Amino acid sequence: xxxxxxTELLTVWERGLAQSPAQRALTLLTVACTETPLERLAQFSIxxxxxxxxxxxxxxxxxxxxxxxxxPACGERLEFGMKGADIRAASPGDPDGTFSVTHxxxxxxxxLPNSLDLAGLDPAAxxxxxxxxxxxxxxxxxxRGGGEIAVAELPEEVIAAITQRxxxxxxxxxxxxxxxxxxxxxxxxxxxxxxxxxWSEIHAWASRALREVHLLASAYGWREADVLGLSPYRRQAxxxxxxx
Ligand SMILES: [Zn+2]
Numbered sequence: 001x002x003x004x005x006x007t008e009l010l011t012v013w014e015r016g017l018a019q020s021p022a023q024r025a026l027t028l029l030t031v032a033c034t035e036t037p038l039e040r041l042a043q044f045s046i047x048x049x050x051x052x053x054x055x056x057x058x059x060x061x062x063x064x065x066x067x068x069x070x071x072p073a074c075g076e077r078l079e080f081g082m083k084g085a086d087i088r089a090a091s092p093g094d095p096d097g098t099f100s101v102t103h104x105x106x107x108x109x110x111x112l113p114n115s116l117d118l119a120g121l122d123p124a125a126x127x128x129x130x131x132x133x134x135x136x137x138x139x140x141x142x143x144r145g146g147g148e149i150a151v152a153e154l155p156e157e158v159i160a161a162i163t164q165r166x167x168x169x170x171x172x173x174x175x176x177x178x179x180x181x182x183x184x185x186x187x188x189x190x191x192x193x194x195x196x197x198x199w200s201e202i203h204a205w206a207s208r209a210l211r212e213v214h215l216l217a218s219a220y221g222w223r224e225a226d227v228l229g230l231s232p233y234r235r236q237a238x239x240x241x242x243x244x
Pocket of ligand 1 (some may be wrong): 009071072073074075076105125182183186
């Protein structure tokens with residue numbers, strides 16, 4: 001995998017503006033992993049998908065990630081940095097794997113959620129409805145006392161066991177940051193969603209790049225492709241010469 005070029009970043013940004021987060025993740029993967037067909041990328045487990053996105057993010061914008069959080073206890077604003085390596089899980093989830101959970105008289109077989117599953121969720125639905133829907137898609141068989149039953153018949157504690165097993169099997173799908181407030185000492189966990197993190201960086205980068213294209217194209221009569229083809233250093237040097 002290599003870094004996205006300036007032109008690729010702008011293309012991804014333009015395409016992603018009208019897309020859902022799940023679709024944006026696939027758009028990014030398609031540009032980054034040209035050797036893998038789209039159907040296969042869409043079948044990557046969410047953790048495997050996010051592992052690739054994290055690598056693409058590091059190659060494109062560097063190994064350091066900066067973030068902000070608000071302390072839930074005292075409201076202090078916390079700025080912190082982390083390395084991609086700090087939040088990389090040891091193993092990617094196996095998209096072709098079948099997993100099973102046995103709980104009391106219940107037995108359940110399931111696979112890991114993937115991008116196709118996420119794309120099929122209703123963005124207007126609440127989290128609980130979507131969680132149930134995901135389960136329906138991923139559970140391949142369920143039994144009670146040896147007899148086949150429908151997913152809807154599974155009790156809450158079995159569903160909780162499935163959710164926990166899914167998280168263990170695909171650790172990169174749910175990254176939790178351990179945060180400490182320097183003001184009041186409160187410790188808490190906050191999720192890091194690499195798709196929305198990377199997307200907001202691309203969005204900020206694109207707004208800046210378009211402004212630079214506008215300034216340099218106006219000053220020198222260059223085309224968009226000419227400006228995007230410049231290294232960031234040259235672009236900055238020319239911008240300074242135009243007085244911007
Ligand atoms: Zn605090």
